[in-house]
Amino acid sequence: MTDAAPRTGAVRGRRPPQGDPVVDRALALLAAFDTAHRALTLAELSRRSGIPVSSALRLAGRLTAWGALERGADGRFTIGLRLWEVASLAPRGQGLRQVALPAMRDLAEVTGQHVLLAVREGHEAVLVERLSDRGAMPVLYDVGGRLPLHSTGVGLVLLAHAPAEFQAEHLEQPLVHEPERVPVSPADVRRTLDRVRREGLATVHRRTPQPLLAVAAPVVDASEHVVAALSVLVPEAAADPRTVGPAVRTVARAISRGLGSRRSAGSPGAGTVR
Structure with missing residues (x-):
């Protein structure tokens, strides 16, 4: 993710009455992980977050690029070190x-x-x-x-x-x-x-x-x-x-x-x- 301002334009469908759907979905992906599920395949990530596979893949790619997620050689996702660094500031x-x-x-x-x-x-x-x-x-x-x-x-x-x-x-x-x-x-x-x-x-x-x-x-x-x-x-x-x-x-x-x-x-x- 970059610091550039988000693009404005037409949005397909209706937006939820509250919250940003992209942010909400990204947070849902992160919330799919817990102590019993530290590494997830794309299918597992989709199922546990309730987000379709195609959307989950796209969002997971953005989160991986930023460092919030990491993807191993086996294709499974884990929480990224960048997210730990940010959380440590709490x-x-x-x-x-x-x-x-x-x-x-x-x-x-x-x-x-x-x-x-x-x-x-x-x-x-x-x-x-x-x-x-x-x-x-x-x-x-x-x-x-x-x-x-x-x-x-x-x-x-x-x-x-x-x-x-x-x-x-x-x-x-x-x-x-x-x-x-x-x-x-x-x-x-x-x-x-x-x-x-x-x-x-x-x-x-x-x-x-x-x-x-x-x-x-x-x-x-x-x-x-x-x-x-x-x-x-x-x-x-x-x-x-x-x-x-x-x-x-x-x-x-x-x-x-x-x-x-x-x-x-x-x-x-x-x-x-x-």
């Missing part, structure tokens, strides 16, 4: 990561497992960083992946500090634990959110892919808003929430101080998610 991810990484490394070294950092994006949590020891247990989420708010440690922290209106809207949805597909009671989630706000920690016991304990705490910025959640994942058999919890809370407070907060993250009175 202040909610990059600035937060720069402050958090040193403290996260210390926590990862102590636990020898996984340390996660996530922010809220709509009705999901997005994992912006994960540090993992070489011998750590298998986990389901990679950097850039999305996690449910109601059944993960980081998600519960972010949901607990979200505005009340957002919480009510979220709890009106059908809720299930993933990947177990076990229904979740909104009343149970509300009680859990009360406990998270009261204790400053979220604790989640999981059975899949193997028994683990997730303990998460809020990260607060200079405006005293909860901007992220920090979590550690450890094997349940070797974990003691009474020792893991204080460690996670301490590291979350250190990150919060690095962001300019004067209030102790994880303490009662932490602000809402911005």
